[in-house]
Amino acid sequence: MPDRSEVFHTISENAFEVIERRVGVWERLYRNAALRKAVLLVVIAAIWEIYGRWVGDRLLFPSFSQTIEAFFSSLGSGELPLAAATSIMLLLKGYSLGLLLAILLTAVASVTRIGADLLETLTSMFHPLPSVALLPIAFMWFKLGDSGIIFVLVHAVLWSVALNTYAGFRAVSPTLRMVGRNYGLSTLGYITRILVPGAFPSILTGLKIGWAFAWRTLIAAELVFGARSGRGGLGRYIYERKNALETSDVFAGLLTVILLGLMVESLIFKTIEKRTVRRWGMET
Numbered sequence: 001m002p003d004r005s006e007v008f009h010t011i012s013e014n015a016f017e018v019i020e021r022r023v024g025v026w027e028r029l030y031r032n033a034a035l036r037k038a039v040l041l042v043v044i045a046a047i048w049e050i051y052g053r054w055v056g057d058r059l060l061f062p063s064f065s066q067t068i069e070a071f072f073s074s075l076g077s078g079e080l081p082l083a084a085a086t087s088i089m090l091l092l093k094g095y096s097l098g099l100l101l102a103i104l105l106t107a108v109a110s111v112t113r114i115g116a117d118l119l120e121t122l123t124s125m126f127h128p129l130p131s132v133a134l135l136p137i138a139f140m141w142f143k144l145g146d147s148g149i150i151f152v153l154v155h156a157v158l159w160s161v162a163l164n165t166y167a168g169f170r171a172v173s174p175t176l177r178m179v180g181r182n183y184g185l186s187t188l189g190y191i192t193r194i195l196v197p198g199a200f201p202s203i204l205t206g207l208k209i210g211w212a213f214a215w216r217t218l219i220a221a222e223l224v225f226g227a228r229s230g231r232g233g234l235g236r237y238i239y240e241r242k243n244a245l246e247t248s249d250v251f252a253g254l255l256t257v258i259l260l261g262l263m264v265e266s267l268i269f270k271t272i273e274k275r276t277v278r279r280w281g282m283e284t
Contacts, residue, residue, distance in 0.1 A: 062248040070248035071255055080237065084256055087218060087233030090146055094153025095214050099207075101154065102161040110169050110195060111187055119166055127159035131217040135224050149221040156217040157210040164209065168202025169195045200276055208269055215257060 030036070045064050052063025062070070074080035105122070108115035131152045142148035172195055180194035196203065222235020234253050241249035 059245060059247050062251050066248045067251040067255055071252040074249060074252055080256060083233045083237040090149055091214055091218050094150045095157050098154040098157025098210065099161060102158050102165060105162050106165045107191055109166055110191060119162060123159050123163050127163060131156040132220050135221060144225055149225055152217050152221050153214050156213040160213055161206040161210040164202045164206025168199025172198035204273060215261065
């Protein structure tokens with residue numbers, strides 16, 4: 001049996017070897033999340049290109065290169081940027097109003113029993129209702145214009161954000177709740193300093209879901225309102241190109257929606273996540 005000092009010396013050397021082990025180039029590249037996603041996007045684009053060339057019908061399914069050609073052509077003419085800017089401005093209005101209503105409903109539900117019953121009842125009634133199903137009602141109430149689109153956008157955002165936020169509030173540990181009460185925080189301070197930080201992962205999930213639902217609803221609403229009124233953004237752009245049988249431009253419009261979604265996810269939601277959820281140690 002070896003002496004204790006020898007055993008300790010061996011363990012120390014092995015531990016030192018593990019600590020000092022150099023990470024290989026491929027392992028460093030694999031650990032880079034941005035690089036992994038970029039490779040996946042390249043693979044998807046390659047599959048798209050190969051399938052488009054295999055179909056061989058630009059009218060039915062344009063290849064990736066044909067879509068990129070139409071994309072830059074529309075960018076150069078200024079029509080696609082104008083359509084995208086119109087959609088984004090309309091989306092921000094509906095998304096902001098939906099968030100404001102979700103905050104008010106959730107705040108009331110967090111401090112009163114009646115508010116909680118009201119939120120649970122409303123989400124059970126309206127959350128399963130597709131926003132697209134409200135388009136006929138919005139058309140009758142608001143006629144043609146932006147108000148009808150904003151109405152259905154608020155419906156798309158409100159319930160998913162409110163439901164996730166309220167679920168996050170309910171999941172906050174009783175210990176944190178007692179700390180807030182022992183410090184004698186006001187109702188507003190209790191919500192902003194205890195409930196919101198503790199429930200922020202769920203809140204962030206609700207914001208992402210609401211953003212995705214808002215985009216889907218916006219494009220569908222613009223296909224109806226934008227096409228009929230002669231106004232609209234990307235939805236109208238896609239609708240008009242479809243009628244003209246310019247499938248490459250239709251795919252270019254869809255690609256624009258995808259790129260905007262990737263930009264928002266990478267530049268906004270990821271930044272918020274790094275500065276809050278990951279920084280607070282709420283994500284492994």
